[in-house]
Amino acid sequence: xxxxxxxxxxxxxxxxxxxxxxxxxxxxxxxxxxxxxxxxxxxxxxxxxxxxxxxxxxxxxxxxxxxxxxxxxxxxxxxxxxxxxxxxxxxxxxxxxxxxxxxxxxxxxxxxxxxxxxxxxxxxxxxxxxxxxxxxxxxxxxxxxxxxxxxxxxxxxxxxxxxxxxxxxxxxxxxxxxxxxxxxxxxxxxxxxxxxxxxxxxxxxxxxxxxxxxxxxxxxxxxxxxxxxxxxxxxxxxxxxxxxxxxxxxxxxxxxxxxxxxxxxxxxxxxxxxxxxxxxxxxxxxxxxxxxxxxxxxxxxxxxxxxxxxxxxxxxxxxxxxxxxxxxxxxxxxxxxxxxxxxxxxxxxxxxxxxxxxxxxxxxxxxxxxxxxxxxxxxxxxxxxxxxxxxxxxxxxxxxxxxxxxxxxxxxxxxxxxxxxxxxxxxxxxxxxxxxxxxxxxxxxxxxxxxxxxxxxxxxxxxxxxxxxxxxxxxxxxxxxxxxxxxxxx
Amino acid sequence: xxxxxxxxxxxxxxxxxxxxxxxxxxxxxxxxxxxxxxxxxxxxxxxxxxxxxxxxxxxxxxxxxxxxxxxxxxxxxxxxxxxxxxxxxxxxxxxxxxxxxxxxxxxxxxxxxxxxxxxxxxxxxxxxxxxxxxxxxxxxxxxxxxxxxxxxxxxxxxxxxxxxxxxxxxxxxxxxxxxxxxxxxxxxxxxxxxxxxxxxxxxxxxxxxxxxxxxxxxxxxxxxxxxxxxxxxxxxxxxxxxxxxxxxxxxxxxxxxxxxxxxxxxxxxxxxxxxxxxxxxxxxxxxxxxxxxxxxxxxxxxxxxxxxxxxxxxxxxxxxxxxxxxxxxxxxxxxxxxxxxxxxxxxxxxxxxxxxxxxxxxxxxxxxxxxxxxxxxxxxxxxxxxxxxxxxxxxxxxxxxxxxxxxxxxxxxxxxxxxxxxxxxxxxxxxxxxxxxxxxxxxxxxxxxxxxxxxxxxxxxxxxxxxxxxxxxxxxxxxxxxxxxxxxxx
Numbered sequence: 001x002x003x004x005x006x007x008x009x010x011x012x013x014x015x016x017x018x019x020x021x022x023x024x025x026x027x028x029x030x031x032x033x034x035x036x037x038x039x040x041x042x043x044x045x046x047x048x049x050x051x052x053x054x055x056x057x058x059x060x061x062x063x064x065x066x067x068x069x070x071x072x073x074x075x076x077x078x079x080x081x082x083x084x085x086x087x088x089x090x091x092x093x094x095x096x097x098x099x100x101x102x103x104x105x106x107x108x109x110x111x112x113x114x115x116x117x118x119x120x121x122x123x124x125x126x127x128x129x130x131x132x133x134x135x136x137x138x139x140x141x142x143x144x145x146x147x148x149x150x151x152x153x154x155x156x157x158x159x160x161x162x163x164x165x166x167x168x169x170x171x172x173x174x175x176x177x178x179x180x181x182x183x184x185x186x187x188x189x190x191x192x193x194x195x196x197x198x199x200x201x202x203x204x205x206x207x208x209x210x211x212x213x214x215x216x217x218x219x220x221x222x223x224x225x226x227x228x229x230x231x232x233x234x235x236x237x238x239x240x241x242x243x244x245x246x247x248x249x250x251x252x253x254x255x256x257x258x259x260x261x262x263x264x265x266x267x268x269x270x271x272x273x274x275x276x277x278x279x280x281x282x283x284x285x286x287x288x289x290x291x292x293x294x295x296x297x298x299x300x301x302x303x304x305x306x307x308x309x310x311x312x313x314x315x316x317x318x319x320x321x322x323x324x325x326x327x328x329x330x331x332x333x334x335x336x337x338x339x340x341x342x343x344x345x346x347x348x349x350x351x352x353x354x355x356x357x358x359x360x361x362x363x364x365x366x367x368x369x370x371x372x373x374x375x376x377x378x379x380x381x382x383x384x385x386x387x388x389x390x391x392x393x394x395x396x397x398x399x400x401x402x403x404x405x406x407x408x409x410x411x412x413x414x415x416x417x418x419x420x421x422x423x424x425x426x427x428x429x430x431x432x433x434x435x436x437x438x439x440x441x442x443x444x445x446x447x448x449x450x451x452x453x454x455x456x457x458x459x460x461x462x463x464x465x466x467x468x469x470x471x472x473x474x475x476x477x478x479x480x481x482x483x484x485x486x487x488x489x490x
Numbered sequence: 491x492x493x494x495x496x497x498x499x500x501x502x503x504x505x506x507x508x509x510x511x512x513x514x515x516x517x518x519x520x521x522x523x524x525x526x527x528x529x530x531x532x533x534x535x536x537x538x539x540x541x542x543x544x545x546x547x548x549x550x551x552x553x554x555x556x557x558x559x560x561x562x563x564x565x566x567x568x569x570x571x572x573x574x575x576x577x578x579x580x581x582x583x584x585x586x587x588x589x590x591x592x593x594x595x596x597x598x599x600x601x602x603x604x605x606x607x608x609x610x611x612x613x614x615x616x617x618x619x620x621x622x623x624x625x626x627x628x629x630x631x632x633x634x635x636x637x638x639x640x641x642x643x644x645x646x647x648x649x650x651x652x653x654x655x656x657x658x659x660x661x662x663x664x665x666x667x668x669x670x671x672x673x674x675x676x677x678x679x680x681x682x683x684x685x686x687x688x689x690x691x692x693x694x695x696x697x698x699x700x701x702x703x704x705x706x707x708x709x710x711x712x713x714x715x716x717x718x719x720x721x722x723x724x725x726x727x728x729x730x731x732x733x734x735x736x737x738x739x740x741x742x743x744x745x746x747x748x749x750x751x752x753x754x755x756x757x758x759x760x761x762x763x764x765x766x767x768x769x770x771x772x773x774x775x776x777x778x779x780x781x782x783x784x785x786x787x788x789x790x791x792x793x794x795x796x797x798x799x800x801x802x803x804x805x806x807x808x809x810x811x812x813x814x815x816x817x818x819x820x821x822x823x824x825x826x827x828x829x830x831x832x833x834x835x836x837x838x839x840x841x842x843x844x845x846x847x848x849x850x851x852x853x854x855x856x857x858x859x860x861x862x863x864x865x866x867x868x869x870x871x872x873x874x875x876x877x878x879x880x881x882x883x884x885x886x887x888x889x890x891x892x893x894x895x896x897x898x899x900x901x902x903x904x905x906x907x908x909x910x911x912x913x914x915x916x917x918x919x920x921x922x923x924x925x926x927x928x929x930x931x932x933x934x935x936x937x938x939x940x941x942x943x944x945x946x947x948x949x950x951x952x953x954x955x956x957x958x959x960x961x962x963x964x965x966x967x968x969x970x971x972x973x974x975x976x977x978x979x980x
Contacts, residue, residue, distance in 0.1 A: 332923040332964040336903035341966040344919035413826035429834035433822040474822040
């Protein structure tokens with residue numbers, strides 16, 4: 001039967017949803033199978049449906065091409081089986097560039113071809129705080145420069161974050177334990193709301209599916225419960241274009257309970273239930289326990305490591321985009337991963353970018369109510385975020401993604417990358433009074449001296465060529481941007 | 491025959507010398523063999539003599555124990571053979587602690603047991619500059635905090651150092667080439683004078699025996715000439731207690747002409763002609779070309795590498811004291827090894843020391859007459875040297891050499907070392923508002939908050955114990971010194 005005469009309109013990479021009534025007896029999460037096929041011309045995309053509680057089942061779909069899509073369901077339950085309908089997919093509205101994909105081996109682009117340079121931040125448990133704080137976090141994000149947020153699906157039990165969450169991902173029992181076989185749809189609706197809030201701000205939601213900071217048992221579910229949970233969260237969230245999968249934070253701290261083979265299986269489950277191929281990675285805890293990101297299900301390298309000068313080595317080792325999402329946080333807590341200076345975080349971000357990689361932001365300043373941005377959100381207290389925004393502007397006004405300059409003794413000491421004849425050279429702790437390495441050959445170019453901390457750009461008078469030495473102010477934290485003059489004879 | 495009735499008096503680790511007349515025909519450097527045996531009781535030490543020009547041969551000896559030493563020469567020349575004499579070795583005068591030796595596997599001590607913490611600087615070609623500049627360098631060193639100078643025997647031809655030296659190590663021929671079979675004794679007397687000038691200032695002379703920065707041919711001598719040169723310089727200089735051998739600077743840039751087997755032979759020649767066993771190492775050029783410092787003739791690791799956080803790894807890899815003698819220089823020249831900020835060099839020095847290693851200083855500021863400290867000496871223009879002196883004072887007022895604290899995730903991020911219950915923890919780019927890791931257990935201790943840049947030490951009121959959190963100011967470039975209170979019950 002057809003659901004409606006007038007087909008629903010959904011924009012390309014938007015989220016279509018249809019609700020279907022079905023059984024509520026037993027455990028529909030585990031016992032009811034519901035699938036749908038969406039067809040446009042020759043193409044058919046299979047998706048899962050899910051139980052949303054109180055006898056309601058939903059099928060969601062993110063169309064990737066305009067046109068009249070038709071769908072048909074199959075189910076173990078007669079009332080959910082054979083339901084049909086149509087949706088009209090229209091072109092994307094302004095600001096909708098589709099999901100982010102890997103591009104040019106080491107970089108990212110939105111599905112519509114718009115470049116995407118990740119400048120993310122970390123608010124692990126922001127959706128598990130009281131409502132007003134969540135709203136404040138969104139307000140902060142609306143005027144901050146970040147285009148990705150790392151965030152946990154599960155509530156978090158960790159230093160500075162011992163408060164009980166307002167919602168739980170699984171149905172709570174009278175004895176305050178959880179029924180890990182029954183997700184709580186209200187929890188996931190809330191998660192979806194927050195993901196779409198981020199989407200409205202142009203921010204990717206880097207969803208952390210497992211983590212070890214737990215007192216409720218989410219890290220100790222059985223393998224079968226893990227598999228069901230994964231299928232459920234992926235089915236519900238995959239139709240949102242701004243979703244990335246981060247299989248786990250500090251997966252290595254969970255290895256005793258979830259051995260490596262299980263992680264491999266997790267990735268396969270995500271792949272099976274995500275028809276859109278969202279970006280997918282995993283994040284290490286110990287600095288020497290980085291996951292083997294060469295594996296085929298890993299789209300990009302997510303790494304925790306303060307040693308950002310290894311950016312080139314990571315690119316070479318994995319052959320994928322590299323995001324050092326935790327190169328230590330700006331802050332002042334006693335824990336050494338959370339107390340680098342703002343200057344140092346800005347420095348590390350520049351080092352990653354000027355070596356063809358990317359870095360993530362986080363803030364861990366002691367707070368009288370323990371509201372640390374990195375965990376709970378709220379407002380930003382630090383000094384690095386503005387400078388990271390300045391770098392983002394530089395990247396977005398540039399010609400394209402940056403490749404590290406040809407390996408030499410120079411680039412083991414300072415950072416330099418380019419796109420064609422364009423150059424972005426970052427000196428960091430170096431303070432040359434002049435520069436002559438890695439300049440584009442055979443073109444005239446303009447040179448901009450960038451103070452990465454003061455956020456100033458000074459264009460030097462005249463033009464330069466590869467044989468020139470470019471004067472620099474001889475102070476640290478500077479960068480040099482070289483812009484080739486088009487149409488000028490070499 | 492006995493040279494004199496009244497034996498010469500020489501202090502322990504001083505330099506005894508006797509001059510003998512002999513033939514000047516032919517090439518005495520190559521053709522005359524002269525050796526001497528010095529005997530004190532059961533002990534006999536064999537040394538070489540050398541030709542000092544104009545028919546004068548010399549035998550030098552550095553006695554290491556007080557008493558009446560006798561000597562006897564042997565020679566291929568009758569007039570140099572069988573010469574005998576006595577010297578009275580008296581206890582060392584104040585300030586004479588003997589040569590520096592390796593101690594406690596990873597550290598150094600003078601022969602009399604006084605601790606020696608190397609805080610060296612680099613003035614590669616200071617002895618090859620005009621006299622007034624050399625004197626200025628010595629004046630600077632007299633009030634600077636350095637207790638070691640890396641310096642080249644051979645003149646240097648390199649950027650900022652193209653001037654002709656006032657003296658040449660080998661006899662110059664009318665066509666301005668050198669006779670590499672004839673050392674010029676005047677050159678070596680000058681070298682010895684500068685080595686003894688340093689000795690008078692309490693500074694070790696880390697003599698670089700080969701280097702690639704050459705336009706006169708010193709890097710292209712035949713292997714046989716290399717061997718003879720080595721024997722000559724070692725014979726002349728070894729009797730000075732403040733001499734260290736640095737076999738080469740950037741030896742890997744000479745590998746094409748001098749393969750690895752030849753370097754091995756060089757080390758054996760030094761060993762054969764240095765009866766005192768001076769410290770001996772070699773210095774790499776490319777960052778990935780560090781010499782295998784586990785080899786038995788290497789006393790300590792001399793390294794060029796900006797990545798000072800690898801200090802622990804180098805200690806583990808080589809099992810010897812580690813000096814990162816070129817962790818890049820403070821300065822502003824365009825070459826990336828010579829333009830880090832003063833703050834960064836101070837930082838790197840602290841990182842090395844607070845991981846149980848040592849670092850070297852150098853200064854490369856552009857100068858209108860190209861007088862860069864690192865090459866020519868002169869005066870210091872920078873800001874790091876005072877802070878390095880401050881750290882030297884902290885080390886010398888401490889209880890002894892520092893061992894890195896037990897490996898953990900904390901010490902991969904910040905630097906911490908100890909001696910017994912004493913601790914020196916260096917935070918660098920980290921700015922914790924409090925600290926609780928690596929504190930000595932079972933003792934009460936006092937805590938000093940050290941600003942490594944401002945050179946202030948603030949002793950916190952009261953005492954602390956391992957279970958306490960020590961308040962810190964939450965700004966970067968700080969260190970924490972913990973001094974156990976003796977005699978207090980745990």
